[in-house]
Amino acid sequence: MGAAGSHFVIKHKTSELFVHVLNNSIQMNGTPLVFNKTVHDRNIFTFEVSEDDDEYGYIQHVASEKYVHPFSGEGEPWNECPLVLYHGKHDGCLFNIDQDTGYVKHKEGKFFAPALRRVRPRKNLHISLVDDPSERCEFEFVDPENTDREVDIPCDSDSGED
Numbered sequence: 001m002g003a004a005g006s007h008f009v010i011k012h013k014t015s016e017l018f019v020h021v022l023n024n025s026i027q028m029n030g031t032p033l034v035f036n037k038t039v040h041d042r043n044i045f046t047f048e049v050s051e052d053d054d055e056y057g058y059i060q061h062v063a064s065e066k067y068v069h070p071f072s073g074e075g076e077p078w079n080e081c082p083l084v085l086y087h088g089k090h091d092g093c094l095f096n097i098d099q100d101t102g103y104v105k106h107k108e109g110k111f112f113a114p115a116l117r118r119v120r121p122r123k124n125l126h127i128s129l130v131d132d133p134s135e136r137c138e139f140e141f142v143d144p145e146n147t148d149r150e151v152d153i154p155c156d157s158d159s160g161e162d
Helices: none
Strands: 009-012 018-021 031-036 045-049 057-061 067-070 081-086 095-098 103-106 111-114 127-130 139-143 146-150
Touching: 031 127, 057 095
Parallel strands: none
Antiparallel strands: 009 018, 009 139, 018 031, 031 081, 045 057, 057 067, 067 081, 081 127, 095 103, 103 111, 111 127, 139 146
């Protein structure tokens, strides 16, 4: 597959919280992604463009070398399906990152969002996939050393639309 791009952290726009791995656990498959306040080496990601479709790619957690997956695995994710880390990659973990809108869209059409329909999530709330994009689905992809500076993600985006 394509080469990985720059390292970044994922920052939720309305809450300014960062995407983390629950309890900083990197050993187990199926560890949920949650929100947290701090930035450190265990919440850094990279994006690897798919060779088959340059609008989509794989979001890899750098410290564990695992990929972001819907909890549903390779099947179509349900609404509010949690996101987890898992080894390996396949079509079920392809995402589009649109830096213009801030949306992260799964190949099946659902968007990253705080769980429980929260616009302003709290610490340790899970990140899930939802049907319709809204303000709660807006993220920034920022430099781990300077969280006010966006990082350019190598994704040929079409505003997350099919």
